[in-house]
Amino acid sequence: MRLPVRILHVLGRLDRGGAETMIMDLYRNVDRSKIQFDFVIHTNDTCEYSEEIYELGGKIYNVPRYNGKNHIKYKKAWNLLFSQHPEYKIVHGHVRSTAAIYLNIAKKYGLITIAHSHSIASRGNKVEQLVKNTLQLPIRYIADYMFACSEDAGEWLFGKRVKNNRNFYIIKNAIDIKNFTFDKCIRKKVRDLYTLNGRFVIGHVGNFTAPKNHMFLLEVFFIVQKSNENTTLILIGDGELREQIKNRAKNLGINEKVIIAGSKDNVNEFLQSMDLFLFPSLFEGLGMAVVEAQAAGLPCIISDNVPDAVMLTELVEKKTLNSPKKWANAILNMSKIERKNPDNVLKEHGYDIKLQAKQLEEKYVKILNTKSNI
Numbered sequence: 001m002r003l004p005v006r007i008l009h010v011l012g013r014l015d016r017g018g019a020e021t022m023i024m025d026l027y028r029n030v031d032r033s034k035i036q037f038d039f040v041i042h043t044n045d046t047c048e049y050s051e052e053i054y055e056l057g058g059k060i061y062n063v064p065r066y067n068g069k070n071h072i073k074y075k076k077a078w079n080l081l082f083s084q085h086p087e088y089k090i091v092h093g094h095v096r097s098t099a100a101i102y103l104n105i106a107k108k109y110g111l112i113t114i115a116h117s118h119s120i121a122s123r124g125n126k127v128e129q130l131v132k133n134t135l136q137l138p139i140r141y142i143a144d145y146m147f148a149c150s151e152d153a154g155e156w157l158f159g160k161r162v163k164n165n166r167n168f169y170i171i172k173n174a175i176d177i178k179n180f181t182f183d184k185c186i187r188k189k190v191r192d193l194y195t196l197n198g199r200f201v202i203g204h205v206g207n208f209t210a211p212k213n214h215m216f217l218l219e220v221f222f223i224v225q226k227s228n229e230n231t232t233l234i235l236i237g238d239g240e241l242r243e244q245i246k247n248r249a250k251n252l253g254i255n256e257k258v259i260i261a262g263s264k265d266n267v268n269e270f271l272q273s274m275d276l277f278l279f280p281s282l283f284e285g286l287g288m289a290v291v292e293a294q295a296a297g298l299p300c301i302i303s304d305n306v307p308d309a310v311m312l313t314e315l316v317e318k319k320t321l322n323s324p325k326k327w328a329n330a331i332l333n334m335s336k337i338e339r340k341n342p343d344n345v346l347k348e349h350g351y352d353i354k355l356q357a358k359q360l361e362e363k364y365v366k367i368l369n370t371k372s373n374i
Helices: 018-029 050-055 071-084 099-108 126-136 151-158 160-164 184-193 214-227 242-251 267-273 288-295 324-334 353-372
Strands: 005-011 035-041 060-062 090-093 112-117 145-148 168-170 200-205 231-236 258-262 276-279 300-303 316-319
Touching: 005 018, 005 353, 018 035, 018 050, 018 288, 018 353, 035 353, 050 060, 071 099, 090 099, 090 353, 099 112, 099 126, 112 151, 112 353, 145 151, 151 160, 151 168, 184 267, 200 214, 200 267, 200 288, 214 231, 214 242, 214 324, 231 267, 242 258, 267 288, 276 288, 276 324, 288 300, 300 324, 316 324
Parallel strands: 005 035, 005 090, 035 060, 090 112, 112 145, 145 168, 200 231, 200 276, 231 258, 276 300, 300 316
Antiparallel strands: none
16 A cells, blocks of 8 residues: 655644645645644744644654754754754754745755745744745755745745746645535524624634734724624734733723624634624735635735735725724725625635645646646
8 A cells, every 4th residue: 555645834833824824724735644744843932723634644753943042953953854854855944034944954864855835925023024035045046846825925925936847836725615614503592602692794714913903903992892882892813912902992981892802713603693704914925814704705904015816806995004994984884895705715715625625636736746847
């Protein structure tokens, strides 16, 4: 019996972030008798997806988190990993800041290297961004193949000419569309659980980090609820800014109308409970939460920092971030839009997870065959 090809994915952690969730969705849908995913993460923690990965037959390896001072230790950990595991043929990297290090080491051991761009900006203050951007510059010259969630994300990490590179592929952040299709029974279940019946529910899905712009979101909601007291804001996610977000809601006097639901593995069900979706991000590689919201038939207002590629239906309206009041007026104007499922639009745009998983399988096989023929 032929063993599956094992692909080594490199991530920071295995929690419910954008890249991690995308990879897990693909992992659940690839033919694991042919393709198996294993993971290298930059922590010794047990993460939210760890147990499921073991159940699916995957393995998890740990390397230290890079801080500059541990450069030699970091390289040693990667050399040890590759020397002890010659079974790997492909390393698929999702961590940009140190990709130039671990992809270079992987190439020394004869592995095919893939760098994957999920964003269009670096997180952190200006100094941190400068350091990260400098560290990631060599990636375009080291990686054998370059993947991205969108053209914008590809150009940002690999350069404007990457679109003409035959080794550049867009891997769409697809979903299981049927799990997001609007369902009145699920809507009632969630709204009953959170006592939302009869209320106008505004929602957001995203990690509690600066790029998601929760503070602006709270300012918008503050204005909306003054015009319509029968509104609730529900936030799905968690992260480093959780306490700041809670305190800001309290200071604005809206904490009793703001539900911080935390990180959830049933986001699709929470989307059913909402009436409108807000996404005021400062930057996004794509904005997968907006795709999911459209799959659930939700009207969406998003910032003009989100790539146009996410606008798959007429449900989405873009606005600049210069005025919370204008966002609030747009919400009130959209509050009476009739909810409806977007039919096959998302599937036609390539956002069906089964289709993307099959295409990714084919890309891995093609890459391996190309290597063997050289």
